[in-house]
Amino acid sequence: MLKKIVKHPQLARYFSKDVAFENEKEILHAKATRYKPDRIVFDGTSVVLLDFKAPPLxxxxxxxxxxxxxxxxxxxxAEIKCVLYYFDVEEVEQWSFVEEAKVES
Known part of the structure; x- marks a missing residue:
């Protein structure tokens, strides 16, 4: 299953050995809330947040x-991209984060 993810055409670049990343890195918020995306990929002033889920959306x-x-x-x-990957159906949903984000399949 892992090979399918890292070789998926829409995800492979986020698993390249050339990217800076963190897996399940906890993000602390001032209100003591903890967040832990599955993978964070850094590229200068851009960041991609990936989460892996079981369907359905x-x-x-x-x-x-x-x-x-x-x-x-x-x-x-400057640029924040969100990516959801659904196991079993191998479906990717992604969008650029803005205040009113819209999913682009």
Whole structure:
């Protein structure tokens, strides 16, 4: 299953040996809330947040990634991309974070 993820055409670049990343790195918020995206990929002033889920797509998955993304916006990252990967169906949902994010399949 892992090979399918790292070789997936929409995800492979996020698993390249040339990227800086953190896996399941806890992000602390001032309100003592803890966030832990599955993978964070850094590229200069850009960041990609990846979460891996079991289907089906639910709004909570999108909301969680948008919460993570808002923290990185506060850290002044210029571009923030959110990516959800669904096991079993091998489906990818992705969007660029803005205040009103919309999913692009």
């Amino acid at each position: 639910v709004q909570e998955h999108i909301d969680n990634l948008n919460n993570y993304a808002s923290l990185f916006k506060d850290l002044l990252f």
